[in-house]
Amino acid sequence: xxxxxxxATPGELLRHWRRQRHLTxxxxxxxxxxxxxxxxxxxxxxxxxxxxxCVKVCEALDVPLRHRNDILLAAGHAPAYSETxxxxxxxxxxxxxLIQILDGHMPYPAVVVDRxxxxxxxxxxxxxxxxxxxxxxxxxxxxxLRLSLHPKGVAPRIRNLPQWRGHILTRLDxxxxxxxxxxxxxxxxxxxxxxxxxxxxxxxxxxxPLRIDTGSGVLSFLxxxxxxxxxxxxxVAELAIESFFPADPETAAALAQH
Numbered sequence: 001x002x003x004x005x006x007x008a009t010p011g012e013l014l015r016h017w018r019r020q021r022h023l024t025x026x027x028x029x030x031x032x033x034x035x036x037x038x039x040x041x042x043x044x045x046x047x048x049x050x051x052x053x054c055v056k057v058c059e060a061l062d063v064p065l066r067h068r069n070d071i072l073l074a075a076g077h078a079p080a081y082s083e084t085x086x087x088x089x090x091x092x093x094x095x096x097x098l099i100q101i102l103d104g105h106m107p108y109p110a111v112v113v114d115r116x117x118x119x120x121x122x123x124x125x126x127x128x129x130x131x132x133x134x135x136x137x138x139x140x141x142x143x144x145l146r147l148s149l150h151p152k153g154v155a156p157r158i159r160n161l162p163q164w165r166g167h168i169l170t171r172l173d174x175x176x177x178x179x180x181x182x183x184x185x186x187x188x189x190x191x192x193x194x195x196x197x198x199x200x201x202x203x204x205x206x207x208x209p210l211r212i213d214t215g216s217g218v219l220s221f222l223x224x225x226x227x228x229x230x231x232x233x234x235x236v237a238e239l240a241i242e243s244f245f246p247a248d249p250e251t252a253a254a255l256a257q258h
Contacts, residue, residue, distance in 0.1 A: 010054065010075035011043040017061045020180060031060040051077040064179050065237045083234035094236055105243050107255045115238035116183055117145045128214055129154060145172065145187065149194045159211040159218060162197035167208040169198065209247045216254040220247040
């Protein structure tokens, strides 16, 4: 679908995202506080939306910033959202915040990833989870989902692999539905081919844990995801911090010794 939308009109792009969000024209028009007729004219190309209208409809549809720029360009307007490399001076406050979170999470593992799950940074505690992985999987760019489920990666040491694999595939599927990212679709197809089974049954615990064999025995983690609030830059919007916390006292004690 993404390839078909490359040369699409702004109306076609907005209709695509409306359907992705399972909204009727009337429902979206109410959210945007415009008439259904006006929205219909935009979608059919009878009316070219202003930049402000593009942003309003995109906000109502929760369109990712990267795709909002595509819609603005298709409508003949300049992109509204910058995409700034993380090493630029203007991103220093973002970089410092990431470093502070990673360092402050020690001795527990934490990793920063981009929209395609490529590792951007990590704290030293992450090495405990990566012990024994094939060197080629650790060569940049490192995709943390591939590393997690690849038979030469972390997967052989995950005690509850079917459950963890089911959790990752389901989460990735939700992300694909939200973003429409074709590269994530390709990643999902690749991960599904890896062995390990899939268990999507409700866990007996409060969350799906990651139970992994390490030099300190079996450690059990629960994970959280942190994103920046109200991002106005594509790079910032697509960054996430995956933080791992001890899921039991034994894991907490083992990590406290290092």
